[in-house]
Amino acid sequence: xxNGAVAGLYGAIAIGIVASIFGGTPAQISGPTGPxxxxxxxxxxxxxxxxxxxxVTVALAGLFQVIIGVLKLGKYINYIPYPVISGFMxxxxxxxxxxxxxxxxxxxLKSPIEAISVLPExxxxxxxxxxxxxxxxxAIVYLAPLVIRAVPxxxxxxxxxxxxxxxxxxxxxxxxxxxxxxxSLLIPQFDWAMFGRNLVEGQSKSHRDxx
Numbered sequence: 001x002x003n004g005a006v007a008g009l010y011g012a013i014a015i016g017i018v019a020s021i022f023g024g025t026p027a028q029i030s031g032p033t034g035p036x037x038x039x040x041x042x043x044x045x046x047x048x049x050x051x052x053x054x055x056v057t058v059a060l061a062g063l064f065q066v067i068i069g070v071l072k073l074g075k076y077i078n079y080i081p082y083p084v085i086s087g088f089m090x091x092x093x094x095x096x097x098x099x100x101x102x103x104x105x106x107x108x109l110k111s112p113i114e115a116i117s118v119l120p121e122x123x124x125x126x127x128x129x130x131x132x133x134x135x136x137x138x139a140i141v142y143l144a145p146l147v148i149r150a151v152p153x154x155x156x157x158x159x160x161x162x163x164x165x166x167x168x169x170x171x172x173x174x175x176x177x178x179x180x181x182x183x184s185l186l187i188p189q190f191d192w193a194m195f196g197r198n199l200v201e202g203q204s205k206s207h208r209d210x211x
Contacts, residue, residue: 009175105130105173130172137161 044054068074098115102108105127109115137157144153165172 102173103131103134127172129170133161133165133170133172 040054040058043057098109100119101115101122104122106122106125109118140157140160141153144151144156148156164170
């Protein structure tokens with residue numbers, strides 16, 4: 001089982017293949033959204049990264065989305081108050097702030113609170129080259145479509161900035177070695193009794209929080 005950025009690359013490749021096989025819509029998103037990433041990451045952390053729990057939870061979430069789509073229940077999102085959505089997305093934005101550490105070439109931190117608290121110290125010791133490469137990549141992502149429409153700006157930025165960093169041997173953090181070939185597919189074994197126990201524990205915690 002792969003970890004870190006390598007696992008993310010495998011996931012991006014897999015979802016791209018699946019999305020192309022089953023078609024799509026103009027509004028389709030075949031990558032992890034901010035809210036989904038935070039929810040899954042929190043769930044994985046709560047269950048010590050158990051791949052069985054995470055796999056079944058994500059699979060069930062996908063099944064529920066299919067059911068919601070078939071029953072055309074998406075229209076009821078209009079009844080959710082705007083302040084709720086705004087607050088939720090603002091919270092997601094704050095949590096994503098801990099990615100600033102990677103942007104300035106510092107080690108990634110698991111806790112958003114910790115990331116924000118040590119940010120001043122990291123800014124003092126930041127890797128300026130890493131910051132410039134990151135900002136350059138973001139600039140290309142937004143500006144490339146003005147010149148090249150046939151190729152996604154994200155791909156242009158990835159190829160150009162990566163090539164630039166390799167040619168000039170910049171001292172910046174890298175993903176590292178990526179295994180050759182295709183990683184073996186492993187379907188985790190899941191214990192439904194554990195699922196029921198986790199559900200009860202979650203309800204108990206929710207009840208305590210309300211009190």
